[in-house]
Amino acid sequence: MTEPTRGRLRLASYNIQKCVGLDLRRQPRRVVQVLDHLGAQIVVLQEADKRLAPRPAALPHFVLEEAGWNVVDLGGAGSLGWHGNAVIWRGDGIMLRASAHHDLPGFEPRGAVRVEFDTDLGPLRVMGVHLGLLARSRHQQVLHLREDCRALPSMATVWAGDFNEWSRGPHLQALAPGMRFLPPRASFPAAQPIGALDRIALGPELAAAAHGVHEARPAHIASDHLPVWVDLERALSQNGS
Numbered sequence: 001m002t003e004p005t006r007g008r009l010r011l012a013s014y015n016i017q018k019c020v021g022l023d024l025r026r027q028p029r030r031v032v033q034v035l036d037h038l039g040a041q042i043v044v045l046q047e048a049d050k051r052l053a054p055r056p057a058a059l060p061h062f063v064l065e066e067a068g069w070n071v072v073d074l075g076g077a078g079s080l081g082w083h084g085n086a087v088i089w090r091g092d093g094i095m096l097r098a099s100a101h102h103d104l105p106g107f108e109p110r111g112a113v114r115v116e117f118d119t120d121l122g123p124l125r126v127m128g129v130h131l132g133l134l135a136r137s138r139h140q141q142v143l144h145l146r147e148d149c150r151a152l153p154s155m156a157t158v159w160a161g162d163f164n165e166w167s168r169g170p171h172l173q174a175l176a177p178g179m180r181f182l183p184p185r186a187s188f189p190a191a192q193p194i195g196a197l198d199r200i201a202l203g204p205e206l207a208a209a210a211h212g213v214h215e216a217r218p219a220h221i222a223s224d225h226l227p228v229w230v231d232l233e234r235a236l237s238q239n240g241s
Helices: 028-038 060-068 137-149 172-177
Strands: 009-015 042-046 088-089 095-104 110-119 123-132 158-163 199-202 206-213 228-234
Touching: 009 028, 009 123, 009 158, 009 199, 028 060, 042 123, 042 158, 088 110, 088 123, 095 123, 095 137, 095 158, 110 137, 123 137, 158 206, 158 228, 199 206, 199 228
Parallel strands: 009 042, 123 158
Antiparallel strands: 009 228, 042 088, 095 110, 110 123, 158 199, 206 228
16 A cells, blocks of 8 residues: 555554454464555554453564554553554654543443544544444443543544444444544455444544555455554644635
């Protein structure tokens, strides 16, 4: 993939399934190869840690650092993220401002992460999520996330992650009218995608110059999900055009 043009920032979301591919092999560097091909400056990851306590990183810090990625410290104790959610970034023009956790309601233990950056587009808040398998829980989690964001200082905001939502209807949009969900694109299962489980939503300060699903090899086998991406730019009402 080509990198975004000047004045744009590429953000991606990728459920890496603990670096276990469809061939049942755990290959962290294969996942990094996919990340490198994305051309993204900021990537939100799901299932970035192994399942059992103390939940060590499935994608080791040193592997990412060797490839030039910076890791937001969200997990501690050897984890890459929190509830499996992690955020990495690289490139000039991006500086980390702050990070935090958000507890989410629902039948399963779930959480979200919040990372704020200074970027060439201005301050940017990224919410990384992996929502529950039950529809009732997902709806509660989106509502909770909406209220948490409303309580924060105003900032250009992106939600990205595995929303586990099979329906392509406007259900998520109706629950969070302040965010604009990009048109769903099939990203699961990676070998023959039919479900648009991985989603990105933008606040009113941002616009999508382009967005899509990354299908190039080895993404077809590195995880059971394909990455989704968006090229962000300031919304017309925000940049004076």
